[in-house]
Amino acid sequence: EIVLTQSPATLSLSPGERATLSCRASQSVSSYFAWYQQKPGQAPRLLIYDASNRATGIPARFSGSGSGTVFALTISSLEPEDFAVYYCQQRRNWPLTFGGGTKVEIK
Amino acid sequence: QLLESGGGLVQPGGSLRLSCVASGFTFSNYPMTWVRQAPGKGLEWVSAISGSETSTNYADSVKGRFTISRDNSKNTLFLQMSSLRAEDTAVYYCAKEGYSYWYFDLWGRGTLVTVSS
Numbered sequence: 317e318i319v320l321t322q323s324p325a326t327l328s329l330s331p332g333e334r335a336t337l338s339c340r341a342s343q344s345v346s347s348y349f350a351w352y353q354q355k356p357g358q359a360p361r362l363l364i365y366d367a368s369n370r371a372t373g374i375p376a377r378f379s380g381s382g383s384g385t386v387f388a389l390t391i392s393s394l395e396p397e398d399f400a401v402y403y404c405q406q407r408r409n410w411p412l413t414f415g416g417g418t419k420v421e422i423k
Numbered sequence: 424q425l426l427e428s429g430g431g432l433v434q435p436g437g438s439l440r441l442s443c444v445a446s447g448f449t450f451s452n453y454p455m456t457w458v459r460q461a462p463g464k465g466l467e468w469v470s471a472i473s474g475s476e477t478s479t480n481y482a483d484s485v486k487g488r489f490t491i492s493r494d495n496s497k498n499t500l501f502l503q504m505s506s507l508r509a510e511d512t513a514v515y516y517c518a519k520e521g522y523s524y525w526y527f528d529l530w531g532r533g534t535l536v537t538v539s540s
Contacts, residue, residue, distance in 0.1 A: 317483075350526045352466075359530035360458075360466065365522045403466050407525035411482050412456075412468040 318342055320404050320415035328423040335391040337418045339404035344384045348408040351380055351389045354417075355400045363402075364389065394420070425517050430534030437507050437538070443500040443517030443531055451475070451495035454520040456527060457502050459513035459536075469515070470502065471525065485511075507538045 319342040329335055339349075347367040352360040362371045364380035367387060377392040391398055399422050404415040429441040443455070456471040470481045470491040479491050490503040500517050514533040521528025 352527075354466075359516055359518075359532055360527075361530075362521065362526060362528045365526045369522070371522065371528060405466075405468075405526070407523075410480050412471070412480075412525055414458075414466040414468060417465045 317411055318345060318406050318409055318413050320406060320413055322402075322404060322415035322418045324418060325416070326419045326421060328421050329394055330423045331394050331396055333394050335389075335394055335398070335420055337389040337402055337420070339382075339387045339389075339415050341385045341387070341406060345406040345408035347383050348406060349380075349382070349387055350405045350407070351378075352403045352405065353398075353400050354403065360403065391420075425519065425529060425531035427515065427517050427531045427534040430515065430536045432537045432539065433507055434540050435508060435538055438503070438505040439507065439536060441502040441504065441515055441517075441534060441536070443502075445498045445500070445519070448519070448529075450493075450498040454525070455493060455500045456518050456520070456525075457491065457500075457515055458518055458527070458530075459511075459515045460533075461510075461513045464513075467513070472500070504536070507536075509538050512536060512538045 321340045323338045349367045351364040354360045368380045379390045401417045401419045427443045457469040472479045472491045488506045492501045516533045517531045518527035519529040
C-alpha cells in the first residue's frame with residue numbers, strides 16, 4: 317500500500333498570505349495524484365488532478381506541482397473561503413489511498 | 424448529483440446496505456467508489472467498481488465483509504456491509520470518477536453508519 321504523508325498537520329495563516337501544503341508518497345506515484353478540499357459538514361471537492369491540472373471552476377490561485385514522491389499544493393493568496401482541510405490522493409496503485417489531511421486555519 | 428441512503432445504527436456483527444442514486448449524468452459510463460470518514464478523522468477509500476461492473480476493488484480493511492455492486496438500469500450504486508465492527512463507524516460517501524481514472528469529481532453528501540451496541 318502506498319502511504320501518503322501530509323505536512324504540516326495544521327497551517328495557521330492570515331487571509332492574503334501564501335499557503336504551501338506538502339504530500340509525500342512512500343513510493344513513486346508518477347503524476348497520478350490529486351488534491352481535494354473539504355469544508356466542515358461538506359463532501360470533498362476535487363481541486364487538482366494529475367498533480368498539476370486544475371479541475372473545472374477551481375480558481376487560478378490554486379496550483380499543484382510535483383511528481384514521483386513529492387507533491388505540493390500552493391494557494392497563492394488565501395481567501396476567506398479557502399480555510400478548510402486539504403487531502404491528497406494517489407491512483408497509481410490499488411488500494412487507492414488518501415493522505416491524513418492538512419487543516420488550513422485562520423491565524 | 425449523488426444521493427446516499429441506508430445509513431443508521433447497527434449492532435456489531437450486523438449488516439447494512441447503502442444505496443447511492445445518481446442523476447444528471449450517464450451513470451453506466453462511469454466507475455464509482457465509496458469513501459468513508461470516521462468522526463473527526465480523514466478520508467479512507469473503501470471500494471470501487473467499474474462502469475460495466477466487471478471489475479471491483481476493496482480496501483483490505485473491508486475485504487470479505489463488504490460487497491460493492493451497481494444497477495445501471497436504476498442508476499444506483501450499492502454497498503452491502505456485513506460483520507460490521509465499531510471501527511466501521513463513519514460517514515460513507517459515494518463518488519463518481521472524473522477527469523481520469525480513479526479521481527472523483529462528484530460526491531454525495533454522505534450517510535452516517537454507526538456500529539454500536
